[in-house]
Amino acid sequence: MRHVQTDSVPAARDGGQSRxxxxxxxxxxxxxxxxxxxxxxxxxxxxxxxxxxxxSVQELSRGAAAWVDEKTEExxxxxxxSPTNRWVAITSPAxxxxxxxxxxxxxxxxxxxxxxxxxxxxxxxSYAPAVCKYYFNPSERLQVVDGRWNRKVELVESRGxxxxxxxxxxxxxxDAEFKEIxxxxxxxxxxxxxxxAPRAKxxxxxxx
Numbered sequence: 001m002r003h004v005q006t007d008s009v010p011a012a013r014d015g016g017q018s019r020x021x022x023x024x025x026x027x028x029x030x031x032x033x034x035x036x037x038x039x040x041x042x043x044x045x046x047x048x049x050x051x052x053x054x055x056s057v058q059e060l061s062r063g064a065a066a067w068v069d070e071k072t073e074e075x076x077x078x079x080x081x082s083p084t085n086r087w088v089a090i091t092s093p094a095x096x097x098x099x100x101x102x103x104x105x106x107x108x109x110x111x112x113x114x115x116x117x118x119x120x121x122x123x124x125x126s127y128a129p130a131v132c133k134y135y136f137n138p139s140e141r142l143q144v145v146d147g148r149w150n151r152k153v154e155l156v157e158s159r160g161x162x163x164x165x166x167x168x169x170x171x172x173x174x175d176a177e178f179k180e181i182x183x184x185x186x187x188x189x190x191x192x193x194x195x196x197a198p199r200a201k202x203x204x205x206x207x208x
Contacts, residue, residue: 060184064177073191075132078125078166078201087198088114088122088167095202106155106206112167114144121175125193126153127164133189134166139182141175142167160208169198
């Protein structure tokens with residue numbers, strides 16, 4: 001009897017090839033997904049979305065923003081030298097003193113007195129004339145104990161310069177705005193000082 005060849009075997013072979021193609025396609029798709037996931041973790045992505053930021057900077061309140069607004073800057077270094085005020089004084093170093101050692105960052109011990117009424121707070125600033133900024137130095141209000149205060153200020157990139165140090169007494173409202181700037185603003189500085197706030201100011205010459 002003559003055997004008639006049917007298409008059953010070729011059909012079986014075609015089915016095997018189709019399954020092979022499907023498997024290869026699945027492997028390729030999986031590799032693509034894995035590569036994309038790895039690129040996302042590494043911050044790349046070849047034209048994909050950039051990595052999400054961890055946190056955003058909080059927008060300052062209107063009162064706090066006014067202190068750092070470049071349009072309101074006052075580049076007068078805090079006014080004339082006046083080491084002693086009715087409410088606050090800088091007693092050491094003396095104005096005009098030479099300060100600084102051989103360390104990269106100049107550290108200057110500063111001492112003074114203050115009489116703070118209820119709701120008053122004391123801050124110390126160093127003025128950077130080249131950029132017209134009053135830097136919180138330190139980045140917190142000063143602690144006054146028995147009418148006296150002391151703190152070591154840090155003067156960065158100030159070799160050979162004359163730097164103004166200004167102690168300023170502020171009220172609760174201004175204190176809250178200063179705290180907001182220190183916590184959220186990109187840079188612990190003001191563009192101007194409170195106009196009518198009691199202040200004491202000295203100038204020191206930083207050794208080259």
